[in-house]
Amino acid sequence: MSDTILKMQGISKFYGGIKALEKVDFELYRGEILCLLGENGAGKSTLMKILSGVIEPSEGEIFLEDKKINIKNPNIAHHLGISTVHQELVQFADMTIMENIYMGRYPKKGGLVDFKTLKEKTLELMDSLDIHFNPFSYIRDLSVAQRQMVEIMKAVSFDSKIIIFDEPTSSLTTEETTVLFRIIADLKSRGISMVYISHRLEDIFAIGDRITVLRDGRNSGGGMVSELNTDQVISLMVGRNVENQFPKVHVDIGEEILRVEHINNEYVKDASFVLHKGEILGFGGLVGAGRTELMRAVMGLDKASGTIYKNGKVIVNHNPTEAIRNKFALVPEDRKDQGLVLLLSILKNIEMSSLPELSSGGFMNSQKERECAAEYMKRLQVKAADVNQAAGDLSGGNQQKVVIAKCLATRPDILILDEPTRGIDVGSKAEIYEIMNQLVLQGVSIIMISSELPELLNMSDRIIIMREGKITGEQNMGEATEETVMKLATKEAV
Template structure:
């Protein structure tokens, strides 16, 4: 039996009267990939922040190799050989790769940074991990996937025995995910233990050894990956069987509501398509295929040539304000940076795009504002203390519902969802899909960009696939399959 390298026993964490964790226990074996699962708000991040020294537990003990340890801060965690690769990368874009990896630990010569030695150590680390960059390259010039590889190098540079991966594939293409999995497998062969957090169950079954599930801040169950199936894991996460992960209603498709002709700019090449009333039109393709760029052009965020027709009449969206006036709404890919103001209340976020409609002679009616926000929060089942709670305090799924609420408040005919369930747990995903189904039943037309093939195949009435800024294929629901979508996503024009 493998050696136990880590035990967390009786871990509890309280914030005032709220218990985020209650008597949680996990074990990690040497050279093991332990998958830590749970819905947003289940306590995964809180538990890992305790292990990484970011916060202190209210109760509980941590043991490494059978010895009680006391982790008071991240530096102490590093000294014990515990590192974290975060979903939201913490890097300095105007510094080089080697400076980011060894920041705060630079080799010195005559009191100054020894850049020759710094470069040497970085190249040695790259050789060990079979990751090859120019050490002097600036972080700002790297893709998201490349930046994540730099974070992995940084974690290993601490001579880590335990590495925590927090949603590492959320922004990666299929090919980039394969590279990450290869590196994780190499680390495992070196007897490095890993705790892997992800909402993508396909990742878990691809690389995991064992699963531990948290629900409502407590242990919910788990077991060996080989002994569990998707339905069993989902039931442990949400506390119930999710009968239908993709609750899409069959809605009659109406007449054409949107026609886009020959949209072209530096990112998009001669893109044309049609959207019909009550339809969910999916856009597939690899990250960087030009899907989001096409939507930005349609929404007036980027300049382009080409024509847009709505209900048979040509319209021009010179700005997002024009698009909103023409009854378009966009739920952006990055809800935290582009969709929400995290330090403002839910009320302020929901009404943000509708201030003109709510104001009277430039003044706002507080009671009307509250009723307005509460109405949309109730419609979308937002779980919050009230409309005066800050957006940053909500789980990822509830934050996404608030972004959708803000969009629905503008009364759109066409709702564009860019990666609508990225970083959201299984239960919240099903709720977002139900919202989408209800909206198309009410006559709203939806454009959905998604990098998750099961989501794309199960929620779309029709799928358009892009590659390198061009539309390479179109598939009906009956024609669509993972293989056909990927064929169009990777084919040369």
């Protein structure tokens, strides 16, 4: 590597008596892709918030190109050439691409926005990155991948020397990820330095130059990507060797519990499948294949034609309330928008789907509430101060456990998990897998939608693959490979 562009020395951040970061040292070279890794709660986000001016450190110094700097707010960070492409995109849906990119920095003429110059600047920026959209397109009409490209253009528009990527591929298809990696490689060739945060280790080994790992708010180690392997990186992250990333238990699959026949709507085309007691049935396919939409139809969230049999009897889930009554539960793909009320406590979130069982005479039974929340917090090992802590203050892995706890509190026979480990660290993933193991041993049947092929292949007893709303094939555990699943995910239904 060439010269150092950034040094963060002895960075600490305290919240009362809680140490989010303690004496962390961080170094970034010019034109490198540095992968910042660690479990949820390890301090990655806190460190990057300090670098981007969102929060100030309690202790420590920051040097940019050998000059000591004080980043008091994001505007100063932008002025210094430090930008962030956030995992959760902050954009104005009803405004155009060019308006979003240059928000607050519009060229003006006669006191009004000069839209001609704004368009020209946007087109020049697109040409420089080989990204081509209509500058007048509205953000609301773009896909997640396209919206992310807009954020990258915005970051580059600040003449950034350093760009922070926070979980950039968490919602992208394989093809979209390839495009993103091309753009990142192009930025690197220009000498732009990048901090790349991801829980997807395959991304790290595909795109990274060097790794820095945090654990419990401290430096844990790191090194050149070319000199490390997956087991070594995981050990640095969790502080122990993880011999089996996918601890699947094998249970005797029971009788048929669910039969879904000929589900049809705008997004799903004549889909039929069977689920057995104690089985983990995986659903694979590319993003947009119709997996989530099929399960939404089963749960009564979306209207669809077709027939659902549970234990051999026809049932109808007109809405989620009826689905819960029929012993179905759904952990949605987007836990923050669909699975939790972030401002409410863990207790209130867990009880949300079980209000009839926790109340009498129209009033909540506070003792039952606390007992229910405490039971599932203990059972799922939710790391929190107590049941009254706000869900939004938890790490991603613990938030996911709270969503699962909310579902388990309804005592379901059938649990649908939509991308159950998206955006959480390897340690939390292993804990989610153990929860799944416990459930199937108790006779619960699980449907798992996953875009992570290793997870799908190692945690499923059987895999159903979809493409464009249709089921294209089915494979049993042991016979399925990444190649066979991808082949089915990219072919027409037979």
